[in-house]
Amino acid sequence: MYNIYEVVSKLKNEHDIDDDSLRFLLENQDIESVLFSEADVVRREHYGDDVYIRGLIEISNYCKNNCYYCGIRRDNKNIARYRLTKSDILECCDAGYLLGFRTFVMQGGEDGGFDDNEICDIVSSVKSKYPDCAITLSIGEKSKESYKAYFDAGADRYLLRHETACDDHYQQLHPQSMSLKNRKKCLYNLKEIGYQVGAGFMVGSPFQTIDNIIADLRFLQELQPDMVGIGPFIRHHDTPFKDFANGDLHLTLRIIAIVRLMLPYALIPSTTALGTISNDGRELGLKAGANVVMPNLSPSAVRSLYSLYDNKKHSGSEAAESLNLLKKQVEHAGYRVVTDVGNVKR
Ligand code: SAM
Numbered sequence: 295m296y297n298i299y300e301v302v303s304k305l306k307n308e309h310d311i312d313d314d315s316l317r318f319l320l321e322n323q324d325i326e327s328v329l330f331s332e333a334d335v336v337r338r339e340h341y342g343d344d345v346y347i348r349g350l351i352e353i354s355n356y357c358k359n360n361c362y363y364c365g366i367r368r369d370n371k372n373i374a375r376y377r378l379t380k381s382d383i384l385e386c387c388d389a390g391y392l393l394g395f396r397t398f399v400m401q402g403g404e405d406g407g408f409d410d411n412e413i414c415d416i417v418s419s420v421k422s423k424y425p426d427c428a429i430t431l432s433i434g435e436k437s438k439e440s441y442k443a444y445f446d447a448g449a450d451r452y453l454l455r456h457e458t459a460c461d462d463h464y465q466q467l468h469p470q471s472m473s474l475k476n477r478k479k480c481l482y483n484l485k486e487i488g489y490q491v492g493a494g495f496m497v498g499s500p501f502q503t504i505d506n507i508i509a510d511l512r513f514l515q516e517l518q519p520d521m522v523g524i525g526p527f528i529r530h531h532d533t534p535f536k537d538f539a540n541g542d543l544h545l546t547l548r549i550i551a552i553v554r555l556m557l558p559y560a561l562i563p564s565t566t567a568l569g570t571i572s573n574d575g576r577e578l579g580l581k582a583g584a585n586v587v588m589p590n591l592s593p594s595a596v597r598s599l600y601s602l603y604d605n606k607k608h609s610g611s612e613a614a615e616s617l618n619l620l621k622k623q624v625e626h627a628g629y630r631v632v633t634d635v636g637n638v639k640r
Contacts, residue, residue: 298325302332305555308515316508319552323544333551333583336558341585343629346561346636348397348430349390349591349614352600353378357403360469363499365530365601366403372532376596377407380416387420390591393617394633399588401432410440414447421448428635435476438483445487452484453492455523458499458506459513466501481517490638492521497549498541499527507549515556520638522553522560525567528603543572547582554583559640561586570607577627586636589614
């Protein structure tokens with residue numbers, strides 16, 4: 295029999311935790327209240343009640359990849375494609391800066407329409423206009439040279455979820471042309487260059503087992519990323535995974551709490567996907583240990599086109615311009631939104 299307090303204490307001493315103890319946390323919903331309150335204590339020790347906000351700019355929905363789960367995959371012919379210009383992106387940053395955002399996250403599909411010079415030009419233009427802001431990129435797998443060029447141009451952080459740490463599962467989610475080996479190599483290259491690096495995975499992706507999740511947690515222990523993105527898988531009607539069930543809210547929350555206890559310093563977003571599967575998903579994510587939210591700062595005309603999954607939220611508190619609503623939600627959960635660049639506190 296397991297005692298939740300003993301398991302939590304092993305988890306805090308990350309190298310002590312055995313697979314069966316992790317399985318106990320992952321498989322039992324009735325230990326949630328203790329798990330979440332322990333995670334909350336640790337998040338407050340490291341970050342107080344601060345919640346960092348990031349302005350998410352979805353720069354392109356063109357993608358050369360064909361991930362089976364993703365609505366902007368190459369073979370989805372049913373969406374209109376768009377690519378923002380540098381001036382569109384700068385306008386988003388102007389609006390975001392006035393609202394209090396001090397981090398801009400530029401995310402997009404793997405779009406060959408942007409070459410490295412263009413990415414560097416966008417990054418350096420935003421950085422020279424807003425030197426007090428951090429720039430996060432999330433534009434997929436690139437060569438080490440490309441990552442270095444973006445870093446030298448002024449990018450500070452890079453988000454690249456590993457998606458799953460098991461080879462077999464990776465191949466069930468992606469076509470042959472993609473490999474976990476390369477994804478991991480990219481993450482280590484990013485770290486070596488000096489980025490604050492974000493990894494992460496979807497909860498409840500098709501074929502995922504509890505053993506897969508344990509492997510994901512082990513990979514996070516090994517990589518020691520600064521940021522960890524965890525959200526439920528949500529089906530998209532125009533993908534090969536259209537008939538699979540969505541990920542589970544409670545399992546997602548338990549994994550957020552486990553990651554908070556394992557990597558106390560981590561920046562963990564309460565994701566849009568969490569807010570999409572449940573109306574109070576974002577608040578629950580914060581209460582389980584998350585300390586970041588990423589409202590949508592993309593031009594409103596393109597928001598519905600960045601359709602990674604069905605019913606993706608981009609209005610209300612998910613919209614950057616409704617920051618007051620978000621602030622109220624965050625306060626209701628017991629925290630407060632701060633105007634801060636929000637670097638990792640190692
Ligand atoms: N192209 C970049 C990359 O590969 O990292 C960034 C964009 S990609 C669409 C961002 C993330 O969206 C992925 O890492 C994936 O975990 C998440 N995502 C894609 N489809 C999803 C789905 N159906 N449900 C939940 N999350 C999804």
